[in-house]
Amino acid sequence: MLSYWEKKHFVNYDLIVVGGGIVGLSTSIQFKIKFPESKVLVLERGIFPSGASSRNAGFACFGSLTEILDDLNYMSETEVLQLVEKRYRGLLSIREFFGDERLGYLPTGGLELLTEKEMYALQSLDKINHLLDPIFNEPVFEQVVDITPFGFSNKVQAVIRNKFEGELDSGKFLLSLWEKCQELNIKILTGSKVSKIDVEKKTVFVQNPTEQENIDFYADKIAVCTNAFTNLLLPGLDIQPGRGLVMVTKPILKEIPLSGTFHFDKGYVYFRKVEDRILLGGGRNIDFEGENTLSMEVNPKIKEYLLDILHGIILRDTDIEMDLWWTGIMAFGKNKKPIVEMVGKNVGIAVRLGGMGVAIGWQTAEELVNILSEV
Ligand SMILES: Cc1cc2nc3c(=O)[nH]c(=O)nc-3n(C[C@H](O)[C@H](O)[C@H](O)COP(=O)(O)OP(=O)(O)OC[C@H]3O[C@@H](n4cnc5c(N)ncnc54)[C@H](O)[C@@H]3O)c2cc1C
Incomplete structure (x- = not known):
């Protein structure tokens, strides 16, 4: 149950990014730089990013x-x-x-x-x-x-x-991404696990820890950056x-x-x-x-x-x-290339970063922002 104020100010965005790792945060930053007037929200299920980005070895390597x-x-x-x-x-x-x-x-x-x-x-x-x-x-x-x-x-x-x-220091990299998000007025909600995405209705459902029902967020465009966890939301990917x-x-x-x-x-x-x-x-x-x-x-x-x-x-x-x-x-996956593609008219994904996300995360996000900008 949402209040009038919550409904009016908290749930509608131009871009919602699901997943607050390197790729999700980089996507939000590059989108906001390209569209400075846009309202951007990042939804991260963990208190911190909870996949690979805060847990890696910080090698700035290329093979x-x-x-x-x-x-x-x-x-x-x-x-x-x-x-x-x-x-x-x-x-x-x-x-x-x-x-x-x-x-x-x-x-x-x-x-x-x-x-x-x-x-x-x-x-x-x-x-x-x-x-x-x-x-x-x-x-x-x-x-x-x-x-x-x-x-x-x-x-x-x-x-x-x-x-x-x-x-590099993987913690400092994430802190730099967070600081940039703050500077650009990008909203990050942690502890916000997305339970479902309705691609047609451009709706993202988040489990509300204080109540039984989900909170529904709406966006013009949705970027899914959940890497290894993506099949839980969008099944069938390699x-x-x-x-x-x-x-x-x-x-x-x-x-x-x-x-x-x-x-x-x-x-x-x-x-x-x-x-x-x-x-x-x-x-x-x-x-x-x-x-x-x-x-x-x-x-x-x-x-x-x-x-x-x-x-x-x-x-x-x-x-x-x-x-x-x-x-x-x-x-x-079968090859070492990340998957960057649209999975619906307004929903794009940038996932499957392998063991090189420190090196390619920012650029992969740029590719996602480019395809999202075209719709
Ligand atoms: C042990 C280890 C060592 C590594 N060492 C290196 C290295 O030295 N150099 C290098 O270049 N790369 C390294 N990597 C790889 C690199 O860390 C990853 O490629 C990169 O972090 C991927 O970033 P990402 O944002 O795509 O994914 P992630 O960091 O996994 O981000 C996805 C985010 O989505 C969130 N999420 C998932 N499901 C949901 C949901 N339903 N709702 C909301 N949020 C959700 C997760 O909590 C997570 O924070 C290493 C990885 C690991 C695990």
Whole structure:
């Protein structure tokens, strides 16, 4: 039951964005910049964004050497080049819009560890550098000459450096998006779970925590940015959830010689220094089936696998205590492209960001704003 005032002022908008992660917030900002007079509302089910955006590792990356080689097994060279370019330009665009300081961006470079089973990649290093030349105009990947200062176990036979990669503070990125929304007078309602969208009637139903009945919101246009959770609202899309596990250690007293973003096991495992701690995550490939879920639980098999890597390969002979473990949910499909399309005359979606939403989220939102602007 709504009051006269609530009905008059709170439920009608020009654009409603469902989902307040990187893509949803970026969509609201870019729409409002394009249409400054518009009334924009973001509806987020969690108190914070509760999918992937506040739970990721903050790698500002665009593909390691082995990931790119892997992609070339089922994509053409042109497609791979386009994918890398989109990610790299995406990172440049958020750095330009928000500034490195506000993002906590550090141009520390990326490093990939090669064990015996990935050593084949070295033979293709020049070929991949040549392929990427139109984007970077100089070699991207180079082999590190002396890897002993890292202190890795001797399972690691080579390390590849990528000087164009960086890292950011995922919390600061979201805070920057929120601050921009506030500055532009975009309304964000958190704790607002959308239970249904009526595409024809341009109506979004939100579960009201204080009463039995839903609150109906109306908008001229609706943007659905719910990534892995989209099939719960709009069934039938090619979206598979993929859970990711991350841990952070307590502060480590001795100096850790690890500067940069580190990739291991074809990018399935990643780690980096965060202040005086180590953040380590990934391992989805140990149990793809178990991780195909929307539930935020910790998979014990993967937890053990990550701990083995931490103690056995990365930080041997170091006393380490764990501080936090958490999970986030990504969205994958048959290919690595996000789905950006209209699903009704006035309803558009930008979903399935895979493991690269930090890099491509802002641009994906721009694509959605463009197609929504045409209707
Ligand atoms: C563990 C992990 C590590 C990662 N590391 C990196 C990395 O280092 N670099 C990188 O580029 N990418 C990384 N990613 C991927 C990146 O975080 C995602 O691609 C990106 O955050 C996707 O943003 P999004 O806004 O599309 O989705 P989300 O962040 O999932 O946002 C969707 C939002 O919709 C909300 N929602 C869902 N259903 C409803 C509903 N019914 N009503 C209202 N709201 C709803 C959710 O609560 C959520 O906040 C990682 C992801 C994970 C999980």
